[in-house]
Amino acid sequence: MSRIGVCFLLALLLGISREISAQDSARVYSTLDSVRRLSNDTSKVSLLVAKGKTMSRFFDSRKIENPFFQEAIALGLRLKDSHGLATAYNEIGISKRNKSQYILALDYHEKAIKYAEETKDDQLISFSLNNAGVDCRRMDKLEEGFDYHFRALQVAEKINDIRNICVATNSIGNIQLTTEKYEDALRHFTKALQLEEDSKNDLGVAINLGNIGYAYQGLKKTDLAIEFFKRSLAWNQKAKRIIGIAICYNALGAAYQDKKDYPTAMEYLQKALEVNDQVDDKVHVAESYLSIGKLLELEKKHDEAHRYLQKSIEVSQFWGFKYMLMEAYKALAANYKSSGEFEKSLAAMDKSLVYKDSILDEKSTMALAQMQAIYEVDRKDNQIRLLEHDKQINEMRTKRNAVFIFSLTGxxxxxxxxxxxxxxxxxxxxxxxxxxxxxxxxxxxxxxxxxxxxxxxxxxxxxxxxxxxxxxxxxxxxxxxxxxxxxxxxxxxxxxxxxxxxxxxxxxxxxxxxxxxxxxxxxxxxxxxxxxxxxxxxxxxxxxxxxxxxxxxxxxxxxxxxxxxxxxxxxxxxxxxxxxxxxxxxxxxxxxxxxxxxxxxxxxxxxxxxxxxxxxxxxxxxxxxxxxxxxxxxxxxxxxxxxxxxxxx
Missing domain, CATH: 3.30.565.10 (Histidine kinase-like ATPase, C-terminal domain)
Known part of the structure; x- marks a missing residue:
């Protein structure tokens, strides 16, 4: 094909993409206008939340707030619809968590808990508590996260809510795994596994099998860990869950590495690399290169290790993965040191520290931005409440004036x-x-x-x-x-x-x-x-x-x-x-x-x-x-x- 033909094809594809995007935008906002025309009642709040969930990917891709959720909250506050508010705050919190805005996510989920408790709906309360627990775990607030999940478990068990029982039990196990309480973690993962098997939830079975493997690995029972990692791999392969397959390959690679069986460990890490190449998020590719490079370094294969570490750096630089760059340059510094190239080792370590400082600066900036967002949200909520209060006062004032006019004569x-x-x-x-x-x-x-x-x-x-x-x-x-x-x-x-x-x-x-x-x-x-x-x-x-x-x-x-x-x-x-x-x-x-x-x-x-x-x-x-x-x-x-x-x- 000629160069002109290629340019024409690219222009045509770009035009089609823009046309599809414009059509999506028109469809989304047309739906919003249709919902706005409905009468203001609690069913409208529920519909706004439901539509917001289906349209969330559209707004997330454009990095703008979801107006369906925002209008659901505004209307819910006016109607004092606690159920609708709890549901809306939960969905916004999940959206913020998926963007790593954990402070904001926790703030929204704490509001969801407050309104869920007003409804006395135990399933909604348990769901909201589990969400807050996950937010705390992401911020390494393990004690606070444990409290939320434990409360969620108590509420869910009261009504036999299997889904929230599974989530709370698995989450408590993960907290115990992080704090190296492996025996306690093993008990919770085993209980969650049994519940997921009874519920025929393949994804839950695969996750808990893998978690049990990590607990056995913490207990230094490597052979048992490998057995459960392989069982988890089989369930992930059955479900064709690429991310789960890659996680299992990496876990098996680490387990065989603990056994000093480096060839088998390399085999699984190479498989993880191949699978990660099929995942949209290329951070997993960079991570696989890094893991292989570290393993080769353990085997004293410095030149091969250097090539894989450089590949990890190249992928991370292209996609802007600062955390991976920090870890890759740190590993590269060790590689240069082993080879006796001390000046290059120091230069690589300096780059690792630069990326570490950059990550800390970004987290601080993000935390401040989230605090400002929390302030703005609370200010707007208070304005809505004040406007509703003024409206009620005006209505009472009108009634009072009517009575006053009739009474004045007498x-x-x-x-x-x-x-x-x-x-x-x-x-x-x-x-x-x-x-x-x-x-x-x-x-x-x-x-x-x-x-x-x-x-x-x-x-x-x-x-x-x-x-x-x-x-x-x-x-x-x-x-x-x-x-x-x-x-x-x-x-x-x-x-x-x-x-x-x-x-x-x-x-x-x-x-x-x-x-x-x-x-x-x-x-x-x-x-x-x-x-x-x-x-x-x-x-x-x-x-x-x-x-x-x-x-x-x-x-x-x-x-x-x-x-x-x-x-x-x-x-x-x-x-x-x-x-x-x-x-x-x-x-x-x-x-x-x-x-x-x-x-x-x-x-x-x-x-x-x-x-x-x-x-x-x-x-x-x-x-x-x-x-x-x-x-x-x-x-x-x-x-x-x-x-x-x-x-x-």
Whole structure:
């Protein structure tokens, strides 16, 4: 064929591809428009989720959010459709997990658990818990993942939900395999295998046979491991599951390598290479080249090993597999070292470290991006709830106005007689409303100040290059952010919510300060935390002040105690620390040129003053006492916050 003919054919194929893509896009959005025209009810939420699942590949390939899921959530929030919301959040979480966005996936699956529990649908609850467990396992949060899967197993066993029992049992086995509890893992894999065989699930049988092989390999029972790997291979071949076949070949290669049977190990690794060539994801090809190169290096065949390692690098560079490049250059460095080429070995190791740093940077960037996405999602959800709340208020207002118009005629005489009292009452209400607006304004200053300090902490923590602890810190911070966004929508919140957010804040500060202090929160007397109401974020600034102006400068172990007592309609909260005291703290501030009072303290003092004016009471004040030891030296600070409180009942 001539060059012109080839170009014409390529142009024709490109045109056809674009035409098909345009047709797919038109079909997808036409379906979305059709669903939008349906009446807003729970069946529409279910239909949006179902269509979103079928169209997910279309949106994933274009790297855009699935509008079916987004509209299902928006409508579900308006209708308070807990079942639809749990299903939608589960699907979005799975989509995010498939893109390795594990922080986002866990956030969505935790929301799914919340709404699933509202439905009391045990199958949906178990499914949601298993999803959250898988997210935690992908982030190496094994203890948290174990808890999710164990809860899922308990719920699934209660209703004999075989599918979720199998998933939870296999997942618990994998966690135990990772933590080298091979006997426990073996028991769980054997139980899961029996369930999958009874259910005639070929894929589940193949997976659990392979897992049992890994457990025996961990127990150094290599012959038994090989037997189960071969059984798993047979089931994968029966199902024509290419990925499973490649995994079994690699496992057999590693097992024979453990037995020092290098020829047989090489035979299986070569088979894995051939099979991996049929898989779309070429990372498996790069991995096979790397495994063969490492095996040849063990056999002292340095030149052949070098060729396979170079092939792994070439494939990885072409497709951009940074992790494989890191491992391949590390193996290449060992290869050069064995050959006595030390300068090349150092150069290869430098490249491996460059890719390692690049991977860490990407993970940190991705984690921050996911945190921003979580914030945006929560903000939008809150906007939807507020709009729905405003709509209900307007409807009630309309009904009230209609009643008022009819009632006005009958009570006109009474209003004239009582006009003086009405005007007086109205003026008092206007004054109280003005004070409430001032209080809200001060509260809105409090939250940005707190969030700014927390974000500064996260920025510093991530730059410490401690990936696992940074991820844990970010996860806790996202939970605290959600709690703050929820709590600050209300003038009053329950005491248990205030203490829960305070405890989470203290855990974060303790991590940030490398555990230089311990804390204790206690309640005095018989207090029902859920019935006592108080303004949100009222205690935190004094706790923050105790930590950063007292405890961080303490040479020994810092102790922070928070004691809450309720007497009648008054609550007292005592915050005591064994820090350096206010005098030394002011001296340190003066040396550093810092202002005397923090923004958080000023705002909170303003809030307490407004609370005192609104309630026309003296039972709203703060007392600060400098503590001294028997020798008269500063021994910390005690802050007593006294506030009027409300009760639900």
């Amino acid at each position: 009570f006109l005489l009474m209003l004239i007689v009582g006009g003086f009292y009405y005007i007086r009452h109205r003026n008092l209400r206007a004054k109280k409303h003005t004070l409430q607006l001032e209080l809200r304004s001060l509260r809105s200053q409090m939250n940005p100040h707190f969030i700014f300090n927390s974000l500064s902490s996260i920025h510093r923590y991530i730059w410490s290059n401690n990936q696992e602890e940074a991820s844990d810190y970010l996860t806790k911070f996202s939970k605290l952010m959600r709690m703050i966004l929820d709590n600050t929508q209300h003038t009053f919140i329950s005491l248990n919510k205030e203490l829960e957010s305070l405890q989470l804040y203290l855990d974060l500060e303790k991590l940030r300060c490398n555990g230089i202090f311990e804390y204790e929160i206690s309640l005095e007397g018989d207090i029902n935390e859920e019935e006592v109401l108080l303004p949100p974020m009222i205690i935190q600034p004094y706790v923050e002040n105790a930590i950063w102006h007292g405890l961080v400068h303490q040479s020994g172990q810092g102790i922070l105690t928070i004691r809450v007592a309720v007497n009648g309609k008054t609550m007292s909260c005592t915050v005591t620390d064994n820090g350096i005291g206010r005098k030394k703290a002011m001296e340190i501030k003066a040396r550093k040129g810092l202002p005397h009072n923090s923004m958080g303290m000023k705002v909170t003092e303003g809030r307490i003053d407004l609370i005192r004016r609104m309630n026309n009471t003296k039972d709203a004040h703060v007392t600060i006492t400098d503590l001294e030891d028997p020798a008269g030296e500063p021994a910390g600070t005690k802050v007593v916050i006294v506030l009027p409180v409300e009760f639900i009942f």
